[in-house]
Amino acid sequence: MFRTRPRRLLTAAAVSVGLVLPIAVVPSAMTAGHHKAPILNLETLTGLQAEKMMEEGKLTSVELIQMFLDRIAALNKSGPGLNAVTQINPDALKEAALADKERADGKVLGPAHGLPILLKDIVDAPRCTPGSATTSTCRSSGSSASSLWPTRPADTALRLTRTVGPRLAGTVSHVNSDTWNARYAEKELVWTAQPNRFLVSETDGLMSGSVLDLACGEGRNAIWLTEQGWRATGVDFADIGIAKAREFAASRGVECKWLVADLTTYEPPKHEFDLVILFYLQLPQHELGPVVSRAxxxxxxxxxxxLVAHDSRNLTEGHGGPKDASVLYTAEDVVPHLGELTVERAESVIRPVETDAGVRNAIDVIVRAKRTW
Incomplete structure (x- = not known):
């Protein structure tokens, strides 16, 4: 974030989707200065604008961070329920007050001094370098638990960012089972009970055998395959999704094997399944590759x-799907991780979607490959 000075947007409350712990609502704090706190649009405010306002005494770090804490609470709880921020730094306002004092004393650590930041909890802190703490260039920790929680000040990424001025507001994660569990608990079926259309067409003509459904959700694809004569195993990290899959299978009179596991760490048995499917898995590139390789x-x-997923082009040219570009990908992103498999199909496809406004086209990616030995 420190290398994008020309326009450093501060939309910290809406950067990615995922949840480790629920957010506590932080009460609004009294302004520390003698001026009325400004009304700001946090969706368009840039780092340069905030820096200039602080230099001119029109804005304090305490005021800005409080605005973001309020914004996070509103988006997570009162608004669309994004739950993007995994943990709030309990000392965020104290650190902001210290930044204000340092600025008043003429001790400005850097151009981002006193600005709020969020750190992704998927990084492995000891391997991070300055400027990379909010990107996917740090090695994945393989866990949804935050490695940057502020009670561990020795963590390299957090320590390095503090030395150049920003103040930690909280940590974020792309994916977490709590988020999906909450979604699965909202209604009887989040997805339709019917199998995915591409699963039906792409498996037509295959001899039934053993199938591994990774990121199976509520189990609709695994259950349909079982009804076609396959022996299905479904894996997902959302235990409520798996529980619903079990109930769904029982109601259809079929038996499947279900497993609760995180695909970022799950190791399926090698050369074991006649069919392995991955449908609409949403992971950043550095986590997707190893999952595809193991699959x-x-x-x-x-x-x-x-594999069937939301294509990267869907964000700008298609309908629906995730709005986080980091969890979208193309066939070219998948194929290099297939190892010794022979690619039979790797391309973008159009998926018509019925909406109240008529038919809209979503853009998906399909990758199909075969082990020839």
Whole structure:
């Protein structure tokens, strides 16, 4: 974030989706200065604008961070329920007050002094370098638990960012089982009970055997495959989703094997399944690659790998789907991780979607590959 000085947007409350712990609502604090706190549009405010206002005494770090804490609470709880911020720094306002004092004393650490930041909890702090703490260039920790929680000041990424001025408001994560559990608990079925259309068309003509459904959700695809004669195993990190899958399967009179596991750490048995499917898995690139690689390794001799996901182009050219570009990808992003599999299909496809305003086109990516030995 420190290298994008020309326009450093401060939309910290809406950067990614995921949840580790629920957000506590932080009460509005009294302004520390002698001026009335300004009314700001946090969605358009840039770092340069905030810096200039602080230099001119029109804005304090305490005021700005309080605005973001209020914004986070509103978006997570009272608004769309994004739950993007995993943990709030309990000392955020204290650190902001210190930044204000340092500025008043003429001790400005850097151009981002006193500005609020969020750190992604998917980084492995000891391997981070300045400027990379909010990107995917740090190695994944393989866990949704935050490695940057502020009670551990020795963590490298947090320590390095503090030395150049920003103040930690909280940590964020792309994915977390709590978020999906909450979603699955909202209604009887989040998704339709019918199998995915591409699953039906792409498996037509395949001989039934064993199938591994990774990120199976409520189990609709695994259950349909079982009804077609397959022996299905469904894996998902949302235990409520798996519980619903079990109930759904029982209501349809079929038996599947269900497993609660995080795909970022789950190791399926190698060369075990005649079909391995990954449908609409949303992960950043540095986590997606290893998951795809392990999934490909699980394909047995003569077996098939099938991935369907939201294409990156869908964000700007298609309908619906995630709005976080970091969890979207293309066929070219997937194919390099297939190892020894032979690619049979790797392309973008149009998926018509019925809406109240008529048919809209979503853009998906399909990758199908086979183990020939």
């Amino acid at each position: 490909a390794n699980a394909v047995a001799a003569g077996g098939t790998f099938l």
